[in-house]
Amino acid sequence: MDITQLLAFSVKNKASDLHLSAGLPPMIRVHGDVRRINVDALDHKQVHDMVYDIMNDVQRKHYEETLECDFSFEIQGLARFRVNAFNQNRGAGAVFRTIPSKILTLEQLNAPKVFQDLALKPRGLVLVTGPTGSGKSTTLAAMVNHLNETEYGHILTVEDPIEFVHDSKKCLINQREVGPHTLSFANALRSALREDPDCILVGEMRDLETIRLALTAAETGHLVFGTLHTSSAAKTIDRVVDVFPAAEKDMVRAMLSESLQAVISQTLCKTKDGAGRVAAHEIMIGTPAIRNLIRENKIAQMYSSIQTGNSMGMQTLDQNLTDLVRRNVISPAEARAKAKIPENFPG
Structure with missing residues (x-):
């Protein structure tokens, strides 16, 4: 062959x-x-x-x-x-x-309704996180596609390499690949601020300079989508802050508390019928309470805020897994394997 x-x-x-x-x-x-x-x-x-x-x-x-x-x-x-x-x-x-070849819509992914709202935010930082192969690119492509079909604006992506190819629908879309089109994520982000974007997608926030520029872009009135390989919202905040030297950590917490719209941490679970996989999400929204916890470095208290934030679209991973088990989408054993607190899923 x-x-x-x-x-x-x-x-x-x-x-x-x-x-x-x-x-x-x-x-x-x-x-x-x-x-x-x-x-x-x-x-x-x-x-x-x-x-x-x-x-x-x-x-x-x-x-x-x-x-x-x-x-x-x-x-x-x-x-x-x-x-x-x-x-x-x-x-x-x-x-x-x-x-x-075909970008799945948020509806086809059965993504929570809050994903549509986040895709249409006028500014701020939306982070989609999870291990390699957890579907981050698929989720982000669907969110970019939703924006592209809904608003009139300019979407700029920086990827290594370009994955999903977007047609310009209502939005103008420019996709740049590290290597052929730009020397680095950081170079592309520096230029991006002079390219009149409404939305910037950063394929991977790998290093201090890229993270700093993404935060600056979000703070200066752009919607920024980014990915990290962290497994929860709390670990994501720690990861972003820990990249910076001690003297800058308070400033970064302040920037994050102002600009963070959401952290979506996802993992893929095998479906009960064995026919495929389904994404399970932890969703943290940048509510005033969450922003305050970030500013004051009270990361350990985030989990309980997410647990009680259902009315604002928040959920813990275990809450989502419980729902998937209840709806017979995944088995209790699969939920237990993916859960933060496996004891929640006896059997």
Whole structure:
């Protein structure tokens, strides 16, 4: 099988990822589990050639110099793929993450109503967090799409690489990729403030400079969407503040307390019928009470504020898991595996 056939097979089987690893057959991840494809093992040259053939000259040079490379790749009419090529002890390796050609709407994702409200905020910071592969990009793409279909404005995205490709509907959309279009997230964000955006999407808030610029953009009247790999709202606030030196922490807490609109922390759960996965969310909204806790560094008290904030669209992860179990969407065992307090899900 060539790479196009393997990727077509992967998409047909609703796989989130295709794994190529020299010395082993190709494998796909379906509903969270990695499965072998029933074909012969690939050797180093086969894997290397499959990946090398779809790279451009810049990507090949980067791969040769650093032994790894991130890029995106599209098969027209099938899907886009986010690719990481690397080397391992048996030879070449690569992972292809499937990015569906069609952007799912918030309704199709069964996202809480508050996501629509957050997508239309005139300014402030909305963070979508969770582990790798938890659907952050899918959620953010749906929120950007909702804004694009509803308001007239300018949406600017900075990604590494570009994942979901948005058509300009009511909004003008400019998508920039680190590498081909800009040297870094920080460079792109510095320029963004002079590019008349209403909304800025930052693919990953990786370092101090990017986080500082994202906070500044949110504070100066832009809606900023960003992602982090944290697993809860409280850990997200700590992560943002901890990046900064001690002398700046109070200032950063003040900036966050002014600009934070929401933190959405999500994880994917296997459905009870085994047919797919569903997102479970912790949602913290930037209410006056939450803003005050951030300003005063009382992060430990956030959980109880989220627990009692249902009327404002807030929920803890365990509250959402309880609802999914009650509606028979996931099993109690799956809820227990994902829960912050597993004892809440006996059985």
